[in-house]
Amino acid sequence: MAASYLADNQQRFLDELLDWLRIPSVSADPKFQGDVRRAADFLKARLEEAGVNNVALCETAGNPIVYGDYLTDPALPTVLVYGHYDVQPADPYELWQSPPFEPVIKDGKIYARGACDDKGQAYMHVKAFEMMMRDGQGGVPCNIKFMIEGEEEIGSNNLALFVQANKEKLQADVILLSDTGIIANDVPSIEVGLRGLSYHEVEVTGPNRDLHSGLYGGAVQNPINALCAMIASLHDENGHITIPAFYANVEELTPAARAELAKAPFNEAEFEASIGLPVAYGEAGYSTPERTSIRPTLDVNGIWGGYTGEGAKTVIASKAFAKISMRLVPNQTSDEITALFQEHFTRIAPAGVTVQVRPHHGGEPVVTPTDSAAYRAAAAAMETTFGKAPVPTRGGGSIPIVAMFKSELGIDSVLLGFGLDSDAIHSPNEHFGVFNFLKGIETIPHFYRNYAAAETR
Amino acid sequence: MAASYLADNQQRFLDELLDWLRIPSVSADPKFQGDVRRAADFLKARLEEAGVNNVALCETAGNPIVYGDYLTDPALPTVLVYGHYDVQPADPYELWQSPPFEPVIKDGKIYARGACDDKGQAYMHVKAFEMMMRDGQGGVPCNIKFMIEGEEEIGSNNLALFVQANKEKLQADVILLSDTGIIANDVPSIEVGLRGLSYHEVEVTGPNRDLHSGLYGGAVQNPINALCAMIASLHDENGHITIPAFYANVEELTPAARAELAKAPFNEAEFEASIGLPVAYGEAGYSTPERTSIRPTLDVNGIWGGYTGEGAKTVIASKAFAKISMRLVPNQTSDEITALFQEHFTRIAPAGVTVQVRPHHGGEPVVTPTDSAAYRAAAAAMETTFGKAPVPTRGGGSIPIVAMFKSELGIDSVLLGFGLDSDAIHSPNEHFGVFNFLKGIETIPHFYRNYAAAETR
Incomplete structure (x- = not known):
């Protein structure tokens, strides 16, 4: 039934995402300020249509935060879903093969600025929620709060103030976000470390x-x-x-910890070929995956x-x-x-x-726990939908709000991302696989069910 | 009479120059191509009005060369006047206190891109010629050829081809150009060396x-x-x-040659203050004037x-x-x-x-002779109008065509320039002193008379 709901509606899900991607919500450049707000309005309407309650644009000194919730039963665990609707600047425009704000689907990939980072990944959560509401598989098994901001690409300063001012409202058992990736479409993984x-x-x-x-x-x-x-x-x-x-x-990792990380599949020749360079380069004494993660x-x-x-x-x-x-x-x-x-x-x-x-702006490095019920629920969800248990990895990027959530709210995060390193986020020709978008929508409800099963009081 | 002709007409001379400066003849940027040609047309009309004969726009693969001549008597020496009507790009525009192509006269200085380099200095020659024709001081005492090009700021490649193809037409006894400067308004000087x-x-x-x-x-x-x-x-x-x-x-200069150059007045503190820096900087073992000339x-x-x-x-x-x-x-x-x-x-x-x-493009370094009749004629002209003999100096800039003229035509140049280092050529707020513009017009006829007296066959 879930598979059939997804199959029956996937074209509409894609069309909606493409509409959202047409709005150039570039937060770094003041000339896009009106578009940023249009992107927030668009998201608010889609959350409401999906059945989320109390959806509102929470004003800040900068771009609004889109908040909404679905609180069904205090006995159920509460998940705070984070994402961002702002995108990186798209220049240099001349290097895009199709215009960054005129999305196209080509060879199974959605090409547009923000296709992956983070509109595409955030939209998976909206559609996963809609699917749980409507697919007859038992409804929404957790309390869910959505908090989708518009200033991630410029440092999330106003989000930090919002979080400080709304600690009660934002209380949750775990934070779920999809702003990271997997190793490959046949090698699922979950990031458990981020650089600052x-x-x-x-x-x-x-x-x-x-x-x-x-x-x-x-x-x-x-x-x-x-x-x-x-x-x-x-x-x-x-x-x-x-x-x-x-x-x-x-933090200097022990040889045992380095050996554990080295188990993640990595092919140096493929890495070099993917970026068109004959030799990898970097700090002496460390491997390429270490250079982009623990160093x-x-x-x-x-x-x-x-x-x-x-x-x-x-x-x-x-x-x-x-x-x-x-x-x-x-x-x-x-x-x-x-x-x-x-x-x-x-x-x-x-x-x-x-x-x-x-x-x-700055951001703090972070390591998320792998021994929590939420991490296990996410890993089991991926194992169900990919047919293979995910590998825990240390990522090279920075999502400063993960450390901020931990320090301000005391809540750990699960980084359930579905992008690929090759998606060219922050670059010309950013894209997101249709496979990845749909796989995310398919996987997220499993997370909620697994998590509810483990954590319901 | 000369002084009175200059005094009677100086406002018109300035107005004409300002009209020419309004045309943004930037050769480096193709979008100004039409303006470059307008600047050539303007110059052609002014040369004709002054009484120059055979004025024509000589087409090249790029911008036209404005040629004209006044050949009165084979017994008189022939002077080839060189200048350029193209200018450097004006950006960054935001640093100009008045727009670069809306010339203004402020505190005795003409502010505009090209005010000094080289429209202002080239225009001195046009007006000096007009004055000799009309001021009743004996007329034009030399044969004169004008060759004013439009590609100096982008390397003069087409001028070199023009010169190679027109060696007979361009034959002269000396080349006279004003694309350099003097040390100060009360310290006249003539550049005798240029860097490549x-x-x-x-x-x-x-x-x-x-x-x-x-x-x-x-x-x-x-x-x-x-x-x-x-x-x-x-x-x-x-x-x-x-x-x-x-x-x-x-070329390593002898201690005696360095001592000779060191006689030119130079104040390190004034130099530093003029550019707003606490310390001069450069190659160890050389003075500031040496660093900008012989090194x-x-x-x-x-x-x-x-x-x-x-x-x-x-x-x-x-x-x-x-x-x-x-x-x-x-x-x-x-x-x-x-x-x-x-x-x-x-x-x-x-x-x-x-x-x-x-x-x-490149350009060759050059040293011009100081023991020629033409140099002595120029030095005597400056001594007459400034009341002080000029100092020979080695300049830091490059005028590649000076070396090219020597190698292609076998003709030496005299660099009778009237700018100041502080004129901000190639920079925002380029300017040229009204004093310097008028002093150039006053001095140039003396050069012709001195030179004719020394060289008439």
Whole structure:
């Protein structure tokens, strides 16, 4: 019956998702502010149609949080479902094979900004709820609260305030979210670790105006050259980060723990082929999966300065800029690393330039429990729908709100994600498999049933 | 009479120049192509009004060259006047206090893109010619050929072809151009050396698409980080350029020659204050004036890659780019240094990225004679109008066509420029002093008279 409800309705589910993806809900860019709100209104209407109660746009200083609930019986466990309806900026637009906000389904994949991260994954929860309400399989077996925000891609600052102000309303036994992935469509997995984030914009200022490189070249510190030298100095020849005390609190895994993680299937040649590179690269002494999970990293996410137009302009720029972020691992904190970076990056400025470091949002690294009833319910649900038990993995991304939920609400999360690393989230041509979207809708009700069976008082 | 003609007409001269500056003749950007041609048409009309004969737009594969002449007597010496009517791009527009193509006169200075480089200085020659024709001081005492091009800011490639194809038409005894400056309004000077140029755009490619820095960070070579490391390695801790053999052919001046150059007035504190920097910077072992004249340099003129919009995007870019140029000194050649740079920059690419180096135009360094009749005529003209003999200086900029004229036509140049280093050419708020514009118009006829007196057969 569930399979038949899903089969009977899957085209409508996809059509609805595509309608949502047409709304360019880019939170980082103020010019999309109206679209962000339209995306929230769209979600509110779909939750109401599915049968969720008390659906409301909860206003914040920024984008609204869409909240709704379905509270049937105090004896049943309560699950707080988190997701986000905002998306990353879509540029560079010219690299998209189809426009980012004109979704198309091609070769079994939905192509659009937000197809996977996170509209597609959040929408699985809406449709799984609808299915439980209507498919005659026993209804909704848990109390459910939905909290879908619109500022995940810009740091969730207003969500944190909302959570602090609504601790009672948000009380739950577990938080369920789908903003992560599986190893492959035939290798289900559940992420149990996430990296934290410390993100900065740096501004290097040299002369008080752009200068002619002929008249002044050789006699002034060029801010772009200076910025490059500063960035280059942040790694040593072994790929270690040189910021003093950067590794001081890094959790060092035991050989046994590293061996356990190494059991997850990984093919180095396939990894290299998938990104078109002949060699993997990274910190000496660690494998590729370790480099993207249990080790902290530092990457420049953007750089700009001087003349970047067509042709040649012989200028020494007054200023150069970069966006630099670090991924953090357990026992590092965002505040600690942000302070270390600011202090270090300011200190290494060479004579002739000054430096400003402006931190953006940060996020804490997190490890979620694998010995909880909720984790077991999720693993069993996946085993049912994939025919194979999921592998626990440590992910490289950051979902700062997972640590925030733990510290503010005292609630652990289960990261029941269905994306793939190859989905190109945050990149041109982001996509989400139709298989993955439907598999998510199929799996989520099993989680609720398993969890209710284990936890009902 | 000359002074009175200049005084009587100076407002009109300025108005005409301002009209010309309103035409955004940016040669580097194809979208201004129509404006570039309008600027050529404007110049043609003004030359004809002044009494120049045979004025024509000589078509090239790019922008036309405006040619005209006034050939009065084979016994008189012939002067080929060179200038350019194209201008540098004006961005970043937001740093201009008044729009770059809406010229204003403020505090005795004409503010506009091209005010000094080179429309303002080229226009001095048009008005000096008009004045000689009309002021009753004996007429035009030399044969004069005007050749004003529209591609100086993008490398003068078509001018070189034009010169090769028109060697007979362009024969002259000396080339006169005003695309340089004086030390100060009370310290006249004539540039006798110019640096050459080797200019490149580099492209560093890593993964085959932009990647999520959480999922991939730590396991791929980040092209921006790699580019920064490559750029940082191009200088050592003493400010020397590390490209092998880069200095092999550099002309090393004798202590006596350095002492002679050191006689030009220079105030380090004023230099630092003018650019808002607490310390001068540069190659160890050389003074600031030496660093900008007799020493070769390497500067990044622009850099870009990854996310440069508002807010935070956690991306590892597929590609990073920079524009890198070197200023060359006598005995270096543009071809030699271009080859050395390409070879070196490609070789230092770290594992995990590939590099493309695309050379733009280059230019040869040049030293012009100070013992010629033309140089003496120019120096005497300045002494008459400034009341003080000019100092010979070595400039840091590049006017590649000066070397090209010498090699193709066998003709030396005199660099009779009236700009100031502080004119912000190639920068926002470019300007040209009204004093300098009028002083140029006043001085140029003296040059012709002095030169004719010395060289008439």
